[in-house]
Amino acid sequence: xxxxxxxxxxxxxxxxxxxxxxxxxxxxxxxxxxxxxxxxxxxxxxxxxxxxxxxxxxxxxxxxxxxxxxxxxxxxxxxxxxxxxxxxxxxxxxxxxxxxxxxxxxxxxxxxxxxxxxxxxxxxxxxxxxxxxxxxxxxxxxxxxxxxxxxxxxxxxxxxxxxxxxxxxxxxxxxxxxxxxxxxxxxxxxxxxxxxxxxxxxxxxxxxxxxxxxxxxxxxxxxxxxxxxxxxxxxxxxxxxxxxxxxxxxxxxxxxxxxxxxxxxxxxxxxxxxxxxxxxxxxxxxxxxxxxxxxxxxxxxxxxxxxxxxxxxxxxxxxxxxxxxxxxxxxxxxxxxxxxxxxxxxxxxxxxxxxxxxxxxxxxxxxxxx
Numbered sequence: 619x620x621x622x623x624x625x626x627x628x629x630x631x632x633x634x635x636x637x638x639x640x641x642x643x644x645x646x647x648x649x650x651x652x653x654x655x656x657x658x659x660x661x662x663x664x665x666x667x668x669x670x671x672x673x674x675x676x677x678x679x680x681x682x683x684x685x686x687x688x689x690x691x692x693x694x695x696x697x698x699x700x701x702x703x704x705x706x707x708x709x710x711x712x713x714x715x716x717x718x719x720x721x722x723x724x725x726x727x728x729x730x731x732x733x734x735x736x737x738x739x740x741x742x743x744x745x746x747x748x749x750x751x752x753x754x755x756x757x758x759x760x761x762x763x764x765x766x767x768x769x770x771x772x773x774x775x776x777x778x779x780x781x782x783x784x785x786x787x788x789x790x791x792x793x794x795x796x797x798x799x800x801x802x803x804x805x806x807x808x809x810x811x812x813x814x815x816x817x818x819x820x821x822x823x824x825x826x827x828x829x830x831x832x833x834x835x836x837x838x839x840x841x842x843x844x845x846x847x848x849x850x851x852x853x854x855x856x857x858x859x860x861x862x863x864x865x866x867x868x869x870x871x872x873x874x875x876x877x878x879x880x881x882x883x884x885x886x887x888x889x890x891x892x893x894x895x896x897x898x899x900x901x902x903x904x905x906x907x908x909x910x911x912x913x914x915x916x917x918x919x920x921x922x923x924x925x926x927x928x929x930x931x932x933x934x935x936x937x938x939x940x941x942x943x944x945x946x947x948x949x950x951x952x953x954x955x956x957x958x959x960x961x962x963x964x965x966x967x968x969x970x971x972x973x974x975x976x977x978x979x980x981x982x983x984x985x986x987x988x
Contacts, residue, residue, distance in 0.1 A: 662689060662698050670786075672716045674739045680758055682713035682744050690758055703744075703752050703761040711750055715786040717795070718742035741792035743811065745784035751797065753811050767805070768815040774823065775803070775816060786830050788839075796855065798828035798841050806855050819849055819858035830874045842872035842888060863898060865915045870894050873926045880944045880962065887963060889925035894918075895949055897963045920957035920966035925949050930963065 662668070668683035681689045681698070686705050689698040705711050719738030742754050744761070752761040769775045775782070784799035797805040797814070802824055804817040819841075821828075826844040833839035837854045840861070841847070846869050849858040870891040878885045886898040897916040930947035949957040949966060957966040 664689065664698075664700070667712075669713065670715045672718050672742065674718055674757075678739075680716050680718070680742065682716045682746070684712040685709070686711045686713070688713060688716070688744065688758065688761070701758045701761070703763075705750070705752075705763070707748065707750075711747060713744050713746040713750075714784065715746070715797075716742065716744045717787045717789040719789045719792045738789075738792050741789065741810070743787045743789050743795055743797075745787045745797050745799070747783050749780045749782045749784060751784065751787075751811065751814065755792075764811040764814065766813050768813050770816075771818045772803075772816040772822065775801070779803075783827075785828070788831055788833055790833050790836060794836060796831055796833060796839065798831045798843070800827045802826050802828060802843075804828065804831075804841065804855060804858070817855040817858065820860050821847060821849070827871075829872065832875045832877055834877055840875050840877075840886070842875045844871050845869045846890075847872060848875075848888065863896065863915050864913050866896060866917060868894070868917075871924075873924060874928065876928055876930075878930055878932060878944050879942045881942075885944065885963070887928045887930075889928055889949060889951070891924045892919070893921040893923055893925060893951070893955075895920060895925055895928060895957075895963070895966060916964055918959075918964065918966050920949055920951075921955055921968060923952040923955045925951040925955065925957070927951075928963075930959075 662681075664683070664687055666683050666685045666687050668681050668687065668689075671679055671681045673679045677694045678692045679690070679695070680701075681687075681691075683689075686703055686707070688701040688703060690701050691698050719741045740755055740757050742758065744752050749765075751764040753764055754761050767775075767779055769779065778801065782800050782803055784797050784803065784805075787795060787797045789795040793808060793810045795807050795811070797803070799805075802819060802821045804819060805814045806817050807814050821843075826847055828841050828843035828847065830843075831839060831841045838852050839850070839855065841849045841858070846863075846866070848861045848863065850861045851858050868890075872888050872890045874889045876887045878887070880899070883899040883901050885900075886896075888896040888898065890896070895918045897918060899914045899916075901912050901914070928947060928949040930944045932942045933945055944962040947959045947963060949955075949959070951957075956969040958969050959966045
């Protein structure tokens with residue numbers, strides 16, 4: 619986890635948000651015209667490393683980073699306000715991940731001209747170093763420490779959970795969330811963080827770090843981590859199973875995972891060290907109890923630096939049944955790498971580096987569509 623300190627924050631309007639440690643990049647380009655995106659540089663007001671971002675709405679976001687830093691914007695990143703967590707460990711506390719309740723429901727009061735969904739904008743979690751977890755129930759105005767762990771399944775963590783780096787959190791709803799971290803830690807709450815229960819997996823006790831996670835429902839999710847680690851659950855984490863990747867035999871560390879629907883295929887994108895971007899497509903031909911999914915893995919690369927995030931725009935097919943299909947996308951990573959795909963993630967090309975000072979030093983990037 620390399621570090622870069624600086625004041626610069628950029629923002630990306632209507633397209634993709636990328637946290638470059640202490641830098642957020644923003645493009646003014648429309649997503650349907652990605653050939654020449656224009657990147658804007660702005661000021662964060664802090665001199666510290668930033669690690670993650672969570673959007674509540676198109677123009678409202680939280681960013682977290684080192685030295686107990688939580689920043690908030692409600693104007694597309696034009697200005698950022700610091701939010702205090704009240705921690706007495708601010709000097710050694712670094713926040714690595716943040717997530718607000720991501721489940722949206724149909725708006726019962728919807729009418730033309732208004733947003734058709736209602737999302738949870740109040741409840742969020744942040745996770746970080748030395749086993750820290752905080753939760754907000756008032757849109758980040760106040761944060762409460764959560765430290766009630768049920769480690770029955772992992773007694774080896776009793777003495778170490780307080781020194782464990784927690785890397786990512788995903789709040790599926792205000793009550794339902796998962797956290798991953800070092801030492802193969804997977805934590806789960808179903809009561810809004812009153813209790814965080816540890817979940818076991820095939821790599822329990824291995825010492826491997828789990829860097830990222832993705833839940834697409836209350837029951838189905840994936841985690842990725844050290845040395846090509848990819849696990850999947852279909853029962854909310856009660857059991858985790860290793861997911862084989864046909865045609866991939868590498869040992870690179872996996873840093874992020876995203877899922878998309880691409881017509882009849884379910885597609886996972888996994889980013890890793892050495893510029894690796896895996897496109898994992900699963901197709902279920904036919905139907906019935908004996909139908910078996912066919913997996914196709916494409917090993918694409920963009921340079922040789924670690925790739926830390928990928929995001930795609932989706933649109934509906936022009937012909938019936940109008941299923942969603944993947945269009946153009948971005949991947950981002952260390953040393954200011956920005957890659958672009960115009961063929962649904964089969965190949966990637968470097969974007970021309972924008973003339974910004976941030977690219978003179980190694981940086982780490984994550985991405986988010988809104």
